[in-house]
Amino acid sequence: MIRTKDLTKRYGRTTAVDGVDLEVREGDRYGLLGPNxxxxxxxxxxxxxxxxATRGEIEVLGRPxxxxxxxxxxxxxxLxxxxxxxxxxxxxxxxxxFxxxxxGGRRRDRRARIDQALERVGLGGIDRRPVKAYSLGMRQRLGLAAALLRPPRLLILDEPTNGLDPRGIREVRDLLAELNRDGVTVFLSSHLLSEIDAFCSRVGVMDRGRLVVQDDLDDLRVPTGRVTLGTPTPERAVALLDGRVEHRAGEILTVRHDDPGALNAELVAAGVTVTAIAAERRTLEEVVLAATTGSSDRVERVEAA
Amino acid sequence: MIRVELAKLFRRPRTYVIAGLLCALPLIVAIFLATTRIPPPPGQGGAFLSAVLSNGALYPAAAMALVLPVFLPVSVAVLAGDAVAGEASAGTLRYLLVRPVGRSRLLVAKLISLVVFVLFAISAVLVTSYLTGITLFGASTSSAGVALPPDVTSLSGVTISPAGLVLRLLGTVAYIVISMVGVAAIALFLSTVTDSALGAAMGALAVLVTSQVLVTLDAAQAIRPYLPTRYWLAWIDFFREPVLWRDIERGAGIQLVYLVVLLGAAWANFLTKDVAN
Structure with a gap:
């Protein structure tokens, strides 16, 4: 759906986008993550x-x-x-x-399409007030309605949940999921990790103009080689697993171990009751922190050599 | 797109406010003239002003002479300066472009809506000032026609028929539209350069004021014929008998050159511009 090669944009001496090779496939829920x-x-x-662009190639829906x-x-x-x-x-x-x-905006069914789009974004009962009287959340919904006015194949949404309250964010996410199920490819950008985490199947991470990560979310969230374990008798488990326990918080232990199944068998064999066990996976936050260098809005003092 | 631009023009209250202000100025002047009956001495003050005391039917021409030098160009510059820059800062420009609306089309639609605005404003001024003139000064249109004012014709006693007067007014309207489109072209070009509507309008006004000053400066005589405002008042020649075409033709020609050059620049600039606001 979207493919870029060595895409670069310079404004004077600053490089805003630097050699980005983006790939969004048909049907993806692609989340572009990165700080402001x-x-x-x-x-x-x-x-x-x-x-x-200053340099590079872009192809969207197969067209340059x-x-x-x-x-x-x-x-x-x-949006x-x-x-x-x-x-x-x-x-x-x-x-x-608009x-x-x-x-392509046929006049005959315009009214119906507008009503339908407003209904979809939760503005079905909107009156004749001018937009200047709208809240930020209402404007955001209106912008989304404009994007849905003619059934799109691809949605490109930049910070779609800006200004929405938690319930509104959830509604928008459900709407996008519904559209995606109907075959619409969704490409959204956000600086909010939780938003991408909750919706996207594929993630790209931008850092200072570069695309530093691009992968399926499942592949990014690899096991960390640790297992989280719940037991009503943590002392016995600690004694048994001597030295392999990295962290203990009440009845929850974090154990260095590759295989939760084998660990479970070992504990049960020793008579330790296990109430919960799961392989720990990297969170998206860890992936992002590992891939990015620093906060882009920090301005560090450069020490004179 | 052109229909959309016109709808936007006529849905905005400011269109009517500006037109109303343009109509108000001649009305105020007329009230003062009618109550005091003190005409400006011939050759001073606005053109036609002394003549309208004896014939209200000439007041539309006087009204044109009142609004043309400052008021009309200011309003055109404000609207044209806002045309692209205003959409950019309101965030609507990017949504028009991804709709998609071609950039050239958008520019042409903007220009056409500006021409329509000028026509609308001038018609409003003509109609209201005609009514003002007739009511306050009375019409002395006999069947013989309208007597041309001596301060314009320098020949007293020449009369033109009412049909002739209408024709001359139409010529005047056409000439003023051409002059104002020249103003619009300056502001429209600047509007594609900056994202500040106010900046674009100010820039266009700065050009006009500079031009007006240089027109009166003898030291700048060498460039005088090429200044955009040099022939602005040439439409008065429509009211001479016979019509004096020389300045009208030159004025229209100059505006045409400015129009082509500036619109070309606006087009080239807008087509390659990053819409990053």
Missing amino acids: GSGKTTLVRMLLGLVF VPRRVREVLPSIGA VEGPGAYPNLSGRTNLAV DAAGP
Whole structure:
């Protein structure tokens, strides 16, 4: 669906995006993770032909971008760095204006499509208030409705849950999951780890303009070689596993061991009751921390040599 | 896209506010003239102002002379400066472009909506000032036609028919639209350069003010014929008998050159611009 090769964007002397090889496959739930200022938004804008690359190639839905971007844009729903709407018009009129502005928005079923899109994002009962009276969350939902106005094959969403409360975030996630089940490829960027963790099947991590990680989430969350273990008699387990226990918190032990099955058998054989046992996996946070160098909004003092 | 731009133009209250302000200025002037009956001495003050006291039907022409030098270009510069930069800072530009709306199309639609605005504003001024003129000064249109004011024609007693007056007004409207499109082109170009609508409008006004100053400066005589505002008032020549075409033609020609160059620059700039706001 999306493929970039050596994609680079420089603004003057700063490099916003640096040699990115992105690959999003059909049907993916791709999450692009990275702190603010890591180049996510610039990357998204290049995919949509808004910003022109300094170097490298982009292919979206099999067409080269930006050269033939206008052929693919009608099948893409996009939310780029916050919603944009005409503040003096109502939400409904805004959608109608954007729909009428471009190709493929047939006039005959426009009303029905707008109603349906508003319903999907939870704005079905919206009145004629102008958008300037909307809350940030409502604007975000309206932006999402605009992206869904004509059934997209690919959704490119930059920080889609900005300004939403926890319930709203959950609703949006459920909506995206539903769309994905219907075959829509979802590419979303976020600086929120939990959001990507909860929704995505494939993850890319940006750090200072570079794509430092790109893999399926399951492959990233490899076992750490430790097992977490619950037992009502932790003293006996510690005595038995002598030296292999790394951490103890009440009745939960963390044990250095590769195979939870073998460990369980060993404990049960020794008469230790096991209430829970599981291989510990790397969290997405650990993956990200291991791959990134530092917080991009920190400004370190450079010591003179 | 053009329909969408026009809908946006006429759905915004500011369109009507600006048009209302443009209509208000001639009205205020007319009220003062009608109550005091003190005409500006011929050759001073706005063109036609002394003539309207005797004939209200000429007031639309006087109103044009009142709004043209400052008010109309300021409003055109504000709207044109906002055209692209305003959409960029409101965040709507990127959604239009990914809709997708072609960048050239967008620019053309913006320009057309600006032309429509100028036509709308001028028509509003013409209609209201005609009504003002007739009510406050009375119309002395006999069947013989309208007497052209002596301070313009330098020939007293020349009359033109009402149909002739309408034709001349139409010529005036066309000429003013061309002049204002020149202003719009400056502001539209700057609007593609900066993301600040205010900056673009200020830039365009700076160009116009500089041009106005240089027009009156004898030391700048060498470049005077090429200044954008040099022939702005040439439409007054439509009210001479016979019509004096020389300055009208030159003025239209200059505006056309500015238009082509600046729109070309705006187009080239906008087509390769990173929409990063």
